Amino acid sequence: MLKRSDPPLLSIDGLAVEFDTPHGRVRALDHVSFDIGAAEIVGIVGESGSGKSVTAYSILGLLPRKARVQSGSITYLGRSLLGLPESELKTIRGSEISMVFQSPQTALNPIRPVGAQISDVLRAHSPLRGRDADSRAIEALHAVRIQDPERRVHAYPFEMSGGMCQRSVIAMALACTPRLLLADEPTTGLDVTTQKATMDLLVELNRSRGMSTMFITHDLGLAAQYCDRVVIMERGRVVEHGPTAQIFSRPQHVYTRKLLSATPQGHDKLTDLIPASERQVFGPIRQLSEAAPMPDPEKEPVLSVRGLTHDYVLQKPPRILSKFMAPWHSRPEAAPTSFRAVDDLSFEVHQGECLGLVGESGSGKTTTSRLIAKLVKPSAGSIRLHGEEIADTDPRSFARSAKRRLIQIVFQDPASSLDPRRTAFEAIADPLLRLERLKRSEELERRIHGICDLVEFPQALLGRYPHQLSGGQKARVGIGRAISVNPALVVLDEPTSALDVSVQAVVLNQLDKLKRALGLSYLFVSHDLNIVRLMCDRVMVMKGGRIVEQATVADLFSRPQHAYTKALLDAIPRIEFGGEQAPISGFERSRLSAGAVPRS
Template sequence: MTTPKPLLDIENLQVTFSTRRGPVEAVRGISLSLAEGETLGIVGESGSGKSVTGFAMTRLLDASGKISGGRIGFRDRDITKMTSASLREMHGSAMAMIFQNPRGALNPIRAIGQQIADAILAHRKISASEARAESLELLRAVKIRDPEKRMNAYPHELSGGMCQRVMIAMAISSNPALLIADEPTTGLDVTTQKVVMDLLASIAAERGMATILITHDLGLAARYCRRVVVMEQGRLVEEADALTLFRSPQHPYTKRLVAASPTATSRVEDLVTDDEKLLVPAVPVPQPPKPAHGTPPLLEVLDLVKRFDDGTVGVENFSMAIAPGESVGLVGESGSGKSTTSRMICRLLDQTEGTINFNGQSISHIPAREFHRAPQRREIQIVFQDPNDSLNPRFNAFDCIAHPLIRLLGMRNGAALRQRVGECAHRVGLPANLLERFPHQLSGGQKARIGIARAIACRPKLLVLDEPTAALDVSVQAVVLQLLDRLRREDNLAFLFVSHDLNVVRMMCQRTIVLRNGAIVEEGESHQLFDSPKTDYTRELVDAVPHIEMIAAEKMAAGA
């Protein structure tokens, strides 16, 4: 019996980018194959070359990139030697791609119905009315609510999940044999992520499409891919079926990725890392003592309400308390009111109604625009979601950390300021030689460390963490989480930890509050809440999280 020829066959692929400092090898001789209807996962951290591999397969590399060696065979045709006309014919009709940022990939000034019709008309000679009718059917196929109404909507009028469904509709419009999904769920909350991925998997199964899922989320690859390849620094370092790869990884890099991925049973200290661990020695730090009975809370929020100018209710009757040294998680889907609540507590946003008491004093009467002058400003600090956007690009690392010391504590340039900044940098594991560098000269993990050093510089009592690791790779995330947990124990810091990553909240927080549409639906001790949720909504959130070990057990039981 002859083995069927693979749909896609890549041999010794090499991709090089021209830069001002000379050529950079982004992909270094990888080889892989994909059968008809198969789902393959390509996993790795930022800079591993996984997205570049996807762009090379479709010949969509930018002007500075070129395929410098190797062969990409697709149905016995070498893509590297195709003419522009042949490539245009192939894109969409034989091979399609879903991009990482759906809103950025859609035309902002064209209705989505027209954009789907454009994709259809690019490959088939049919009338505009027929293309529009097919566009409507595709919107129904990707389960968009009110498809007739959405036909005339623009990308900015749709949520991130809706935009991703539109991208899927465009990608499948001409029944391609291969669909390449590049980080299709980045930025989506867990339930939307599950809906989008379930939809993608069911469409691929119905139409017999082969799929390549490019992701840094190992849980996602474990759940949806039969076979997975791991990339590091442009090289393919390991390849196996998903069950084998995640249960018994062989390569040191794969072992590190699997260990650093939070699971339903992980503890912060279990997130093993290698090189980064040397920067922040793993010295055991005991839990701070529990406050004595009757100790007033550090933060007390009563009946907080936020109504926006258009009448939208962002937060409704929100009440909570945080004790000194306690870590409380705030979880929910996008639009649930998590960030709005945290911004009001930090006094970056005024509430409509309600009371916020901090350390026994009301701060809710202080307008957000005046709070920087209040003495409580130094005691409530925030670590923002994106370290790229939250650091001043004109400040070097030293200036970023020194800024709150100068503004809030009145420190002046001199030996005392240098010593304090150096101390903060040392505590977060930032080497002193990086203090003179600007944000664009630093990695994501280094920028995250600066954000944390800046937040702890004034020795606050409450740290509000707004998705602090959402933009980081899993191994960098592991280091940052270990760092935050150590700082909390050493300084008896209280945390309000805002996140949609339930595995991280389970590890980092003693209590968790679940928000939906601005209101609390459930709260309680974290492990108990996640292990035995009392509401259907919390259960839905918990079930949507892809756990590597749970998925492995399910596949074993199913004999996959």
């Protein structure tokens, strides 16, 4: 597959890019060099800010105006791409080199049918017009295995699922049979099963058309599974590159090793996610944790949920308007007026336990976490907190009751869960002021400093606003706020999904440590089974609002009972490279797993 003697399709040599910012010039890329050979899949792996996307934008000449290429060259088939006039770049973009962007919903024009958007690309780069372009659009959709393409060609993006949107974007990118595809995190935001289907499709198209692919990802698992070669980037530099098997079995650079260990893959303990050299930071509280009591199933559970059900009422036209509306506007009587998001859930959370809740988007897991956190009142069922019924309490009055302190929540996105106009100090102080009736005093400051130490948030940063903090620091503020009032149960709603893997590794350890040190109980909501395996004691798998399987972590991962659980487990990207193991090419790997590809 990999003939190194061939001249590379694309060659990047010593590329340096700088950005002009109000605070001076910032170097985004620093002497980046790598090649992409014909029919090769090259993974560009790195965390946020590593320069992966800037590299892709440089190739297509799509850098923002404030960016400047300082030095280096980008050569495509012997032709330098840097400094090409816009008119020539236009003919290359889309027809020779094309790109799949990160979020399919924003990459598609929301007010045009997908077929028309594919035809646009064809009209721009080929002599095809009218009917011919339209029938090629249908072929393109067919190629990405969208079922019933004759009908789907007229569909608008909002009428399709995330996975189908991403397939349409890929169809658009491939419509003019480019020789190089730049895929920028093409599966971020997709469910694992959809991700697997999309990646398998990309690899298959790549092999059948002999097209090269530059695959940008933050997920080492995906890179390991689908790429021929991997380029590891950190802060604008290439720290290591080589054949996939070599990188993963014998990583040379410290950063590669750190990334590898931070990626939850077959580790036995949470602490394994952090390189041994950095682990001693966790000294003091670690000792405390060993002494913490283990969950005791005999005692009364912290939280006991029975028959929890929630229906969303679908919007009806207001009565006042429907009176005036003509009959052609009225819904048929049979149309559903509500949607059951959570259906008859029963579970218990014991003292000191971490209960995982796993499911894909639309499974009802977020609704469940909001119900448990008392942000929404359930339609039916019982929620008992320390044996006391709280399901019927209205969330607004619950917010001012004494029990509000006992259930806290850490939200999914630390950026949007912090008030942009409040400092870190004010964010952590808020629950203390409201729920513990503390006054602004030295006592309050002492408490907040204590919380900072617990979540390892530097006290010096307390006066900063959220936009002045890093992702990991924001996550710590969010956690600090939740644990400040000594809750009994903390709902963790995908607390690390917005974080880089190395930050995630630290935050997860932190959460585990806090649980032991403070005797907390967690309801841990996540889509990532790898994390759940390390964090949780028991797991519930949710699908379509119902729990399809509930088991201990050991049982669920070794002996999954339900077919859906098996499909989820199967879709997790794996890093499987033994020390001396012969590398399996991406094509063979994708063929091996092709049987499991769910057809759209």
